[in-house]
Amino acid sequence: MPILVETPVLSVSNLVVRYGAGCHVCQRSMEKNRCTACGTVWAVNNISLSVYPGEVLGIVGESGSGKTTLMRSLYFDFVPTAGKAVLSDYKGGQKNIWAASAAEQRLIKNNTMGMVYQNPVMGLRMNYSAAANIAEKIIAAGCRNAGKMTERAGELLEAVEIMTSRMSEAPKNFSGGMQQRVQISKALANNPALLLLDEVTTGLDLSVQAKVLDLIRKIKARYGISILLVSHDLAVIRMLADRTIVMLDGRIVESGLTDQILEDPQDAYTQQLVHSLI
Amino acid sequence: MNSNYNFAFLDEGSKKEIRRAVLKAVSIPGYQVPFGSRELPIGRGWGTGGIQLTLSLIGRDDILKVIDQGSDESVNAVNIKKFVGLCTDVRTTTDTREATLIQTRHRIPERALTNGQILIFQVPLPEPLRVVEAREEVTKKMHAEKDYASMWLQLYESLVKYNKVTIGAEYPCMVEGRYMMNPSPIPKFDNPKLHKAECLYLFGAGREKKIYAIPPYTQVVSLAFDDVPFEKENFVGKRCRLCGSADTYLDEIFDRQTGGRAYQCSDTSHCQWTADS
Numbered sequence: 001m002p003i004l005v006e007t008p009v010l011s012v013s014n015l016v017v018r019y020g021a022g023c024h025v026c027q028r029s030m031e032k033n034r035c036t037a038c039g040t041v042w043a044v045n046n047i048s049l050s051v052y053p054g055e056v057l058g059i060v061g062e063s064g065s066g067k068t069t070l071m072r073s074l075y076f077d078f079v080p081t082a083g084k085a086v087l088s089d090y091k092g093g094q095k096n097i098w099a100a101s102a103a104e105q106r107l108i109k110n111n112t113m114g115m116v117y118q119n120p121v122m123g124l125r126m127n128y129s130a131a132a133n134i135a136e137k138i139i140a141a142g143c144r145n146a147g148k149m150t151e152r153a154g155e156l157l158e159a160v161e162i163m164t165s166r167m168s169e170a171p172k173n174f175s176g177g178m179q180q181r182v183q184i185s186k187a188l189a190n191n192p193a194l195l196l197l198d199e200v201t202t203g204l205d206l207s208v209q210a211k212v213l214d215l216i217r218k219i220k221a222r223y224g225i226s227i228l229l230v231s232h233d234l235a236v237i238r239m240l241a242d243r244t245i246v247m248l249d250g251r252i253v254e255s256g257l258t259d260q261i262l263e264d265p266q267d268a269y270t271q272q273l274v275h276s277l278i
Numbered sequence: 279m280n281s282n283y284n285f286a287f288l289d290e291g292s293k294k295e296i297r298r299a300v301l302k303a304v305s306i307p308g309y310q311v312p313f314g315s316r317e318l319p320i321g322r323g324w325g326t327g328g329i330q331l332t333l334s335l336i337g338r339d340d341i342l343k344v345i346d347q348g349s350d351e352s353v354n355a356v357n358i359k360k361f362v363g364l365c366t367d368v369r370t371t372t373d374t375r376e377a378t379l380i381q382t383r384h385r386i387p388e389r390a391l392t393n394g395q396i397l398i399f400q401v402p403l404p405e406p407l408r409v410v411e412a413r414e415e416v417t418k419k420m421h422a423e424k425d426y427a428s429m430w431l432q433l434y435e436s437l438v439k440y441n442k443v444t445i446g447a448e449y450p451c452m453v454e455g456r457y458m459m460n461p462s463p464i465p466k467f468d469n470p471k472l473h474k475a476e477c478l479y480l481f482g483a484g485r486e487k488k489i490y491a492i493p494p495y496t497q498v499v500s501l502a503f504d505d506v507p508f509e510k511e512n513f514v515g516k517r518c519r520l521c522g523s524a525d526t527y528l529d530e531i532f533d534r535q536t537g538g539r540a541y542q543c544s545d546t547s548h549c550q551w552t553a554d555s
Contacts, residue, residue: 132435140427146503
């Protein structure tokens, strides 16, 4: 268990992602995450969280609760409406990453973060070889040595149990589980401090799911990397997360140690969620 | 000279605008400067970018040479020479040494150009990043942020697939370590001639409405990985059948008489000069 007095790897405060202009009754008259008066959607509504070194922070919540929006704004896929996020690896945690220039954001993305999307199509270039997919990150970090890239790609693919004989093949010819593993090795290419995993096991069959989860556990043990893990699958959360945050309609309804949340849920929604387990 | 038209066909206002774009292009080597491409009595995509540059820069004392794939006599070259001749009466030549203005399609002359000479390229697609990104809005941003990773990735991908970089012509290069530039479809054999050249290189894309330039003595480096050096075409063991040169860019030709392959200089004027001397 991590010691919580350490400086967090990532600290997000008051993140808001809003679609629409908002109005004066917005926060008082909401139907789920949508304002009944003006129709503004508050996809992520004032969220704060911290990820500490070496820990896995799980985020659970139903579809549409803002989990992916949160992840994608952290990976600069779009600009959030408001909020601040600091990384201990970027300017000593003194500067908001969303206020950084585009070039700086690209550096942060490449050097301190790795992202695995729910849909591999978003994270991989399906027509490029698996090796090139990994090399993309290494190139972006400034490496111009093809031999080194191939070596590193081979190493990473081996770590996720993909035969190096297939590294010149395009991921579009791979199975779903393999694509997900290529995404993971791509995310790890530059030894990031933080790994963002968005529903990595969704859509995979059970045995492949187990393999991917096993891999993540290994990565955590081997690299001591911090992980932000989004899932709607409580079994995944139970297996991997040290701490868990429960999201509903763009807000955090409960947070705490994973065991606590799953065994003794306090919030009405969390209770419902835990008891709906088959 | 046909007196129904202004000197060099275009009106003076148009020529001025194009010259302003050229000045900007020279000041920012490798940067694509947009300009208002004019209508010409030739379809866009047939060298109109190069022709507009030639027409706006040409003066009464200039000597013009036009080549198409190295040849002075091919259709494109002959017709452009005829057209410029018709509206300016300037002298044309095939001799690279005496020309002050050379318009070219897809080749750089073998003989090194000197200070004072201008080489004008006809460019079909000026954007080097078009192969990796279809949206103009995005490629502009990539240039602005010097984000060329996706082009490097393209190069790496061909190394993974074929163990070598497979780009033959239009081999991208970096100008003064800042802008990535498409040298127009010249064979990569000609790429090294762009580096620290004495002459001024101008590139005009009429259809795409862009002008860019490499001023004299500018650093131009073809993309290559640290451990996989840039390689131009080599013609080891082959010679031009007319002049015997072995250090020039050779075209492969089917020989009717013997039924075999023969090689011949692509730069006809240089070939002639070598054969005569």
